[in-house]
Each structure stands twice: as structure tokens, then as C-alpha cells.
Amino acid sequence: xxxxxxxxxxxxxxxxxxxxxxxxxxxxxxxxxxxxxxxxxxxxxxxxxxxxxxxxxxxxxxxxxxxxxxxxxxxxxxxxxxxxxxxxxxxxxxxxxxxxxxxxxxxxxxxxxxxxxxxxxxxxxxxxxxxxxxxxxxxxxxxxxxxxxxxxxxxxxxxxxxxxxxxxxxxxxxxxxxxxxxxxxxxxxxxxxxxxxxxxxxxxxxxxxxxxxxxxxxxxxxxxxxxxxxxxxxxxxxxxxxxxxxxxxxxx
Amino acid sequence: xxxxxxxxxxxxxxxxxxxxxxxxxxxxxxxxxxxxxxxxxxxxxxxxxxxxxxxxxxxxxxxxxxxxxxxxxxxxxxxxxxxxxxxxxxxxxxxxxxxxxxxxxxxxxxxxxxxxxxxxxxxxxxxxxxxxxxxxxxxxxxxxxxxxxxxxxxxxxxxxxxxxxxxxxxxxxxxxxxxxxxxxxxxxxxxxxxxxxxxxxxxxxxxxxxxxxxxxxxxxxxxxxxxxxxxxxxxxxxxxxxxxxxxxxxxx
DNA sequence: CGGAAAATTGAGTACTCTCAACCAGCGTGG
DNA sequence: CCACGCTGGTTGAGAGTACTCAATTTTCCG
Numbered sequence: 281x282x283x284x285x286x287x288x289x290x291x292x293x294x295x296x297x298x299x300x301x302x303x304x305x306x307x308x309x310x311x312x313x314x315x316x317x318x319x320x321x322x323x324x325x326x327x328x329x330x331x332x333x334x335x336x337x338x339x340x341x342x343x344x345x346x347x348x349x350x351x352x353x354x355x356x357x358x359x360x361x362x363x364x365x366x367x368x369x370x371x372x373x374x375x376x377x378x379x380x381x382x383x384x385x386x387x388x389x390x391x392x393x394x395x396x397x398x399x400x401x402x403x404x405x406x407x408x409x410x411x412x413x414x415x416x417x418x419x420x421x422x423x424x425x426x427x428x429x430x431x432x433x434x435x436x437x438x439x440x441x442x443x444x445x446x447x448x449x450x451x452x453x454x455x456x457x458x459x460x461x462x463x464x465x466x467x468x469x470x471x472x473x474x475x476x477x478x479x480x481x482x483x484x485x486x487x488x489x490x491x492x493x494x495x496x497x498x499x500x501x502x503x504x505x506x507x508x509x510x511x512x513x514x515x516x517x518x519x520x521x522x523x524x525x526x527x528x529x530x531x532x
Numbered sequence: 533x534x535x536x537x538x539x540x541x542x543x544x545x546x547x548x549x550x551x552x553x554x555x556x557x558x559x560x561x562x563x564x565x566x567x568x569x570x571x572x573x574x575x576x577x578x579x580x581x582x583x584x585x586x587x588x589x590x591x592x593x594x595x596x597x598x599x600x601x602x603x604x605x606x607x608x609x610x611x612x613x614x615x616x617x618x619x620x621x622x623x624x625x626x627x628x629x630x631x632x633x634x635x636x637x638x639x640x641x642x643x644x645x646x647x648x649x650x651x652x653x654x655x656x657x658x659x660x661x662x663x664x665x666x667x668x669x670x671x672x673x674x675x676x677x678x679x680x681x682x683x684x685x686x687x688x689x690x691x692x693x694x695x696x697x698x699x700x701x702x703x704x705x706x707x708x709x710x711x712x713x714x715x716x717x718x719x720x721x722x723x724x725x726x727x728x729x730x731x732x733x734x735x736x737x738x739x740x741x742x743x744x745x746x747x748x749x750x751x752x753x754x755x756x757x758x759x760x761x762x763x764x765x766x767x768x769x770x771x772x773x774x775x776x777x778x779x780x781x782x783x784x
Numbered sequence: 785c786g787g788a789a790a791a792t793t794g795a796g797t798a799c800t801c802t803c804a805a806c807c808a809g810c811g812t813g814g
Numbered sequence: 815c816c817a818c819g820c821t822g823g824t825t826g827a828g829a830g831t832a833c834t835c836a837a838t839t840t841t842c843c844g
Contacts, residue, residue, distance in 0.1 A: 308634070339778065355684075357684070357685070357688045359688060359692045359693055359697075359774055360697075360774040361692075361693075363692040364692070365687060365688040365691040365692040367684045367687050367688070368684075379677055379680055379681070381677070382560075382670065382673065382674050382677060383677070383681075383781055385778070387681055387684075387685075387778050387779040387781070388684060388779075411666055414663055417669065418634065421634065421673055421676070422634050424673070424676065424677060424680065425631055425633070425634060425635070425676060427680060428631055428676065428679060428680035428683055429631070429635075429639055431680055431683035431684050431686075431687060432607075432609070432619045432620075432639075432640060432683050433609070433639075434687045435617060435619050435683060435686045435687050435690060436609045436611060436617040436619070438687060438690050438691040438735065439617040439690040439734075439735030440611045440613075440615040440616070440617040440735060441611055441613075442799075442800095443799080443800075445611075445612075474821090474822065474823090475822070475823065475824095476822075476823095482691075483690065483691030483692060484800075484801090485800075485801055485802080486822090486823085487800090487801075487802080487803095487824085487825090488799090488800055488801070490823065490824060490825090491824090491825090494824085506809095522611055522612040526591065526637070526639050527639040527640075529635055529639070694831075694832095695831075695832070726789085726790065726791090727790070727791065727792095728790080728791095736832075736833090737832070737833055737834080738790090738791085739792085739793090739832090739833075739834080739835095740831085740832055740833070742790095742791060742792060742793090743792090743793090743832095745791095746792085757841095758841085758842090
């Protein structure tokens with residue numbers, strides 16, 4: 281578990297680590313064998329990051345993009361008062377900052393949630409592959425469009441839903457995305473967020489988040505502990521969370 | 533003012549009406565004369581829409597994209613309780629729904645703010661021009677990336693700022709975008725939003741929005757009436773609103 | 785000039801926050 | 815092996831920002 285790239289990752293071929301990415305992109309856009317080979321051949325630096333490590337900082341030059349190979353990530357912004365708002369959560373297999381592709385400096389912070397292996401890919405390489413391969417470009421663009429759609433739903437979530445609905449909605453989203461990525465088992469998935477992070481993602485305080493999670497547990501909707509979330513009653517949870525997965529635009 | 537396409541618009545050439553769009557896109561990406569001609573030659577249907585008219589509806593097929601030639605637009609989603617969250621505001625010269633380019637059905641509603649002239653462009657035509665002209669594709673992609681960046685800032689705004697800061701921030705954003713588009717005169721710009729719409733954009737109630745606007749006026753920060761916003765003290769307004777324009781990614 | 789929409793005001797309420805203390809799990813080190 | 819300390823989770827009590835309801839005034843158009 282503590283070993284870095286020296287052991288498990290170096291042994292695994294990139295093909296394996298990029299497989300989830302290619303699988304997702306193929307849903308968006310038909311990729312030829314050449315396209316896939318080009319993606320696999322992307323110049324890229326594998327690196328390990330620890331809990332809460334920063335991948336990109338608000339206001340600093342963004343020269344690379346980061347693909348999560350293992351572990352979760354999140355993005356956040358700080359406001360004047362010092363409060364933090366988490367803007368998005370990312371599952372293994374996702375890019376955390378593809379939206380920076382054409383921006384010279386990042387407009388927010390990107391962090392690892394837990395210990396993660398990350399493929400650090402120079403933006404220039406991605407821009408080049410996008411220029412040369414329209415199908416890949418389309419897939420990348422779609423990644424950013426879905427990311428944007430999720431942001432819009434988050435605006436709605438923090439703007440117009442009460443605490444219980446808000447947290448239920450967040451959990452529904454994350455379980456659905458994990459399911460779509462093949463990362464669930466019997467309505468359970470890995471869930472590395474602390475209650476403080478859930479609070480910062482929903483615009484609540486940690487204390488109120490704690491109490492609200494308790495009511496969700498008491499109602500028999502979820503079970504959440506030690507980095508594992510289990511949905512006990514999807515029907516009622518999604519109803520409570522005012523959740524519809526349309527905005528995730530999961531084709532197929 | 534009441535005349536539709538029969539008079540002023542028909543007289544003006546598309547070149548004039550598309551000028552703001554091309555000007556913006558040229559900031560993002562170098563466009564050749566051919567590129568510009570191709571944009572001007574886009575198959576497109578001019579239409580007039582009235583106040584609050586729907587351009588796209590949540591859950592319905594999205595076959596066209598809409599470019600605002602005159603007038604403002606906004607996008608919104610409804611939640612279970614019936615409340616409405618406005619997701620973004622759009623100035624004349626902007627696309628309101630370029631994010632739907634690769635989505636078959638819209639995931640939210642798009643409306644005109646006031647009486648607007650809109651270029652209705654088939655998505656197929658935009659997809660084609662993007663496929664044939666990488667520079668144009670890049671400009672379009674950047675439009676969607678900036679749109680996404682604004683959504684992220686809105687998550688922060690409604691999630692972690694108090695009412696006064698929240699409204700001040702919204703006003704700062706809109707004035708800055710209007711200024712960037714050449715639509716201000718002495719720190720004044722057109723501002724067609726009702727207080728109810730400001731409330732729905734900031735996640736507040738109309739009553740509280742009203743009281744908060746009064747304090748902004750009383751503090752001598754703004755003057756706002758009859759569709760016109762004037763910033764009386766930009767320094768203090770942007771300070772109050774915790775506003776930094778970096779997220780708008782306005783190059784040049 | 786009339787009616788509807790928008791803006792404004794008042795009073796009472798409540799959801800969520802703040803502050804502060806306490807508990808539990810777990811990795812570290814003596 | 816167990817004490818220690820840190821982080822994360824839990825609980826209690828009191829406060830406050832923003833909400834609700836409802837009435838009234840003003841503005842905007844036709």
C-alpha cells in the first residue's frame with residue numbers, strides 16, 4: 281500500500297491505467313485504433329501524491345493536466361473570509377483539470393483527496409493530440425462539457441436545496457458516477473471525503489453536516505463510515521435528494 | 533424599438549451582428565479570413581423572442597444553438613420544491629447554449645431576459661465548422677470553458693458568501709463582462725434583471741435581495757433602477773464582493 | 785388611465801451557524 | 815504493548831442571517 285511507482289505502477293502497463301479513460305472517451309466519440317494508440321503514447325509522467333497534496337494552485341501557471349489513475353481528487357476555491365468551497369469531486373480515471381487546457385493560469389486549486397497515483401501530462405501534448413485527432417478532441421471537449429454540467433447542478437444544489445436534500449443529492453451524484461465507472465459493488469463505493477469536505481462541497485458547516493448525515497442514516501437511506509458509502513434505499517435517497525442523472529450525460 | 537426582423541435587423545448585415553462574436557473569438561484563437569468568412573456564412577435563422585421566452589427546455593431535444601444578437605438571456609433549473617436557480621446570465625453577443633453542442637437533450641432551461649433578437653444556428657452546422665476549422669473549434673471550446681469557469685465561481689458565490697457579498701459579486705461580474713464586451717459607458721451598463729431574478733441567481737429570496745440592494749445603494753456603491761446599473765465606487769464594490777476577474781479569463 | 789408586475793416594508797419564524805466541549809479511532813513512539 | 819496526540823466525528827446550547835407571509839406602494843405598459 282505504501283509502495284509508489286517503483287512497484288505496482290511500474291509493473292502495470294499504461295494501457296491498463298489508461299483503460300478507464302479510453303473506455304469513457306469511446307462512449308463520447310468513436311476512436312480509431314490509431315487514436316487509441318496516440319492516447320496511450322501521450323508523453324506523461326507518473327507521480328504519487330499524498331493526502332491533500334496540491335496539483336494546481338489558484339493563480340499559478342498551469343502547464344500540465346492531471347489524470348487520476350488511482351485515488352480521488354477535488355477542486356476548491358477560497359473566499360475572502362477564509363471559507364473554502366469545494367467545486368467538484370473526481371473519481372479515479374478522471375481528469376481533474378482538463379478545463380485548464382487553454383488557460384495560462386489556474387483559477388482554482390486542485391488537490392488529491394487521498395493518496396493518489398496521477399499521470400501528469402503536459403498540456404502541449406494534449407493540445408497537439410486534439411489538433412491532430414478530431415475524435416479525441418471531441419472526447420476531451422465532452423469531458424469538459426460534462427464537468428461544466430455538473431458545476432451547474434452544484435450551483436442549483438447549494439443555491440436552492442435544504443441541507444438534507446443537498447447532501448443526499450451529492451451522495452447520489454457520487455454513487456451514480458462511481459457506478460457508471462464500474463466502481464460500485466452492490467450499491468457501495470469508496471467514499472474518501474471527510475465530513476468537513478462534504479460540508480465544503482455543499483456550502484454547509486461541518487456541525488450541520490454531521491447532524492444531517494445522522495438523519496440520513498437514521499432514516500435508513502445510507503450507511504457511511506470508514507471511507508465506504510453504501511446506499512441502503514436508492515429509491516428513497518434519490519427522491520430525497522431531488523436527483524435525476526440526466527445532467528451527468530452518461531451515454532450507454 | 534418594437535420592430536422585428538422586418539426592419540432594422542434585415543437591413544443590418546450579418547457581418548455587423550456577428551462582429552462581437554468574431555471579435556471575442558479572435559482574442560481566443562487566431563482566425564484566418566477564411567475562418568471568419570466561414571463563421572459569417574453559417575446557416576442560421578434570425579428570430580425575435582419576447583421577454584421570458586424559452587429557447588431551450590430542460591429534457592427536450594437540443595437541435596440548435598442560440599447566439600444573442602440583441603438583448604440578454606439566462607439559464608435556469610427548477611428543483612423539486614418549485615424553486616428556481618438561475619445558472620448564468622448572458623450578454624448580447626454571447627451564445628446561451630453552446631454547451632449543448634454535443635448533448636442530445638438539454639439539461640436545463642434557457643430563456644430570454646427581455647425582448648431579444650437571436651441567431652438560431654443548427655448544431656450540425658457548428659459541429660461541421662468545428663471539425664473543419666481547428667481555430668474556430670478552439671474558440672468555441674474556449675467559450676464553453678469560460679462558461680464553465682463562471683459556473684464554478686457561482687458555486688462559490690452561493691455556497692460560501694453572505695447575501696451582501698453575493699449580490700455585490702454578481703454585479704461586479706456582470707459589469708466586468710459588459711465592460712469587456714464594450715457595453716459600458718462610464719461604469720454604467722444595461723441591467724435588465726428583476727430583483728426576483730437576482731434572487732434566483734444568488735440563491736436568496738426576493739425580499740432579502742431587496743433589502744440587501746438597499747444597503748448597497750445606501751453605502752453609495754451602486755445605483756440601480758429601470759434596467760440600468762451604475763457602479764458608483766468600483767474599488768469598494770469589488771472589495772465588498774470579494775471579486776477578482778481572473779476567472780473570466782479575458783485575454784487582452 | 786387602468787391593471788399587472790415589480791419593488792418595498794413590517795413582523796414573526798426557522799434553518800443553519802457559532803462556540804465549545806467531548807469522544808473515538810489510529811498511527812507513532814517510548 | 816500501551817500511552818500519547820492528532821484528526822475526524824459527535825453533542826449541546828444559544829445566536830443570527832435569511833426566510834415566510836402579507837400588505838402596501840411604485841413602476842411599467844398597453
